[in-house]
Amino acid sequence: TALRADTIDGLAPEVSVPTYDRSRVRTGIVHFGVGGFHRAHQAMYIDRLLEQGGATDWGICGVGVLPADRRMRDVLAAQDGLYTLSVTEPDGTWRTRVIGSIIEYLYAPDDPEAVIEKLADPATRIVSLTITEGGYNFSATTGEFDAAAPAIRADLAPDRLPRTVFGLVTEALVRRRARGIAPFTVMSCDNIEGNGHIARATFAAFARLRDRELGDWVESAVRFPNSMVDRITPVTPAEASAELSRRYGLEDRWPVVTEPFTQWVLEDSFTLGRPDLDDVGVQLVADVAPYELMKLRLLNASHQALAYLGYLSGYRLVHEAAQDPDFRRFLLRYMDREATPTLRPVPGVDLDRYKHTLIERFSNPAIGDTIARLCAESSDRIPKWLLPVIRQQLGGRQGSGEIDCAATIVAAWARYAEGFDEHGEPIDVIDRLRDQLKALARRQRDDPTAFLSDRTVFGDLIDQTRFVDAYVTALRSLHARGAEATVAELARDER
Numbered sequence: 001t002a003l004r005a006d007t008i009d010g011l012a013p014e015v016s017v018p019t020y021d022r023s024r025v026r027t028g029i030v031h032f033g034v035g036g037f038h039r040a041h042q043a044m045y046i047d048r049l050l051e052q053g054g055a056t057d058w059g060i061c062g063v064g065v066l067p068a069d070r071r072m073r074d075v076l077a078a079q080d081g082l083y084t085l086s087v088t089e090p091d092g093t094w095r096t097r098v099i100g101s102i103i104e105y106l107y108a109p110d111d112p113e114a115v116i117e118k119l120a121d122p123a124t125r126i127v128s129l130t131i132t133e134g135g136y137n138f139s140a141t142t143g144e145f146d147a148a149a150p151a152i153r154a155d156l157a158p159d160r161l162p163r164t165v166f167g168l169v170t171e172a173l174v175r176r177r178a179r180g181i182a183p184f185t186v187m188s189c190d191n192i193e194g195n196g197h198i199a200r201a202t203f204a205a206f207a208r209l210r211d212r213e214l215g216d217w218v219e220s221a222v223r224f225p226n227s228m229v230d231r232i233t234p235v236t237p238a239e240a241s242a243e244l245s246r247r248y249g250l251e252d253r254w255p256v257v258t259e260p261f262t263q264w265v266l267e268d269s270f271t272l273g274r275p276d277l278d279d280v281g282v283q284l285v286a287d288v289a290p291y292e293l294m295k296l297r298l299l300n301a302s303h304q305a306l307a308y309l310g311y312l313s314g315y316r317l318v319h320e321a322a323q324d325p326d327f328r329r330f331l332l333r334y335m336d337r338e339a340t341p342t343l344r345p346v347p348g349v350d351l352d353r354y355k356h357t358l359i360e361r362f363s364n365p366a367i368g369d370t371i372a373r374l375c376a377e378s379s380d381r382i383p384k385w386l387l388p389v390i391r392q393q394l395g396g397r398q399g400s401g402e403i404d405c406a407a408t409i410v411a412a413w414a415r416y417a418e419g420f421d422e423h424g425e426p427i428d429v430i431d432r433l434r435d436q437l438k439a440l441a442r443r444q445r446d447d448p449t450a451f452l453s454d455r456t457v458f459g460d461l462i463d464q465t466r467f468v469d470a471y472v473t474a475l476r477s478l479h480a481r482g483a484e485a486t487v488a489e490l491a492r493d494e495r
């Protein structure tokens with residue numbers, strides 16, 4: 001059975017489906033970046049609320065701005081906005097539900113004006129984002145918004161309809177202001193420390209490039225709540241559609257597969273209200289910072305360790321690396337001795353348990369998460385998740401914090417960026433900065449700190465002797481003995 005509004009009532013009984021009347025749901029949220037994660041997380045929470053009989057004014061209109069989003073437009077159009085979310089348990093059990101909360105989808109290049117008017121509509125009260133860490137267009141070292149980026153310059157040209165998320169959202173805010181409609185809330189759900197602060201800074205910076213006073217207004221009148229979001233959602237595995245068809249006789253052209261765990265900690269700061277997310281398990285708090293530090297520095301930074309060290313050790317699936325006893329000890333050592341000292345007290349969380357749960361989550365074979373997904377866009381990730389740990393460990397408590405595992409993860413990235421593995425096989429490095437990083441990495445057999453000399457990525461870390469020593473030791477070990485032995489050596493010290 002093809003998934004559509006008129007077929008969901010006849011689906012296999014194991015598949016749960018929306019029982020609410022979707023025709024009565026109105027758009028209250030416009031979401032940029034409808035990918036795997038949004039569909040496993042925010043759209044799932046809104047679907048839960050709808051199922052409980054609430055949130056009928058909080059339906060979601062998805063928006064895509066990049067050429068790659070054409071496929072999402074076509075799939076959602078064919079399926080009336082419906083898709084399946086399958087939660088996979090480590091023992092192979094699937095729990096599949098059809099999610100009904102996305103009621104519209106607009107592909108911005110088709111009609112930017114329609115997107116602007118949807119955003120300007122008084123019914124739109126929240127604009128949410130999962131546009132990836134790179135989507136915010138700011139430098140990780142200086143924090144400055146990159147006004148010279150070609151897409152941003154094009155969006156600022158007079159008399160041209162905007163194409164970026166910045167241009168579209170800002171134009172809509174201008175129209176709302178002119179029409180006397182209060183601004184919506186901009187809610188970032190990306191994995192960036194202080195994602196709300198970053199969104200505020202970047203959207204205000206863009207608006208300021210249009211008009212100084214407009215920038216000040218965006219900064220003060222629009223709310224940008226911070227959030228910590230967590231649910232490991234891989235790129236949809238190639239066999240997922242076939243699996244749905246085999247299990248339930250159901251044809252979904254772009255399903256989502258995810259893990260059982262889910263968490264969303266959200267700062268309660270909204271201009272025009274919000275759905276009752278606390279009714280469906282979202283934690284609304286005054287200060288998200290301790291939670292997001294915990295998540296980015298434990299989960300996301302550990303993912304970076306599994307990525308490069310895992311790849312170089314020959315692993316291609318995340319759970320295989322995470323089940324390797326040396327990797328588990330390496331991760332625990334990094335988390336206990338390097339990341340944890342940089343965290344703040346996290347209300348209501350048992351950190352020890354959290355770390356062990358993370359390793360169990362990484363080890364879940366049913367999600368099929370790939371090392372390749374974790375290796376992509378490293379230059380947007382390492383500086384945001386791992387380098388802050390290193391800087392803090394170098395600076396804190398007389399600068400005596402341990403950094404050996406973190407330095408090894410950075411060195412493994414540098415080794416990976418050489419573009420071939422330990423057997424001489426080519427690596428497909430996916431990174432905006434690929435060419436410049438590869439060129440530096442290829443010099444490092446002679447000049448071991450060549451990779452660190454890129455100050456746009458590493459800032460002044462190359463001047464920090466204690467870090468450079470640890471990094472060069474790790475890089476030498478990776479070259480001489482390989483990743484497995486390097487991980488094993490650091491793992492030996494951890495019980």
Ligand code: NAD
Binds near residue numbers: 033065
């Ligand atoms: P995805 O590749 O499935 O979707 C990414 C979406 O972002 C696409 O629609 C893409 O067009 C859009 N996008 C990318 N760059 C953009 C830009 N410059 N402007 C506007 N839109 C842009 O990825 P995903 O798994 O859905 O993850 C998206 C983000 O969600 C991550 O980068 C991360 O910040 C956050 N997140 C993901 C996970 C996860 O496990 N996948 C977990 C927590 C948080």
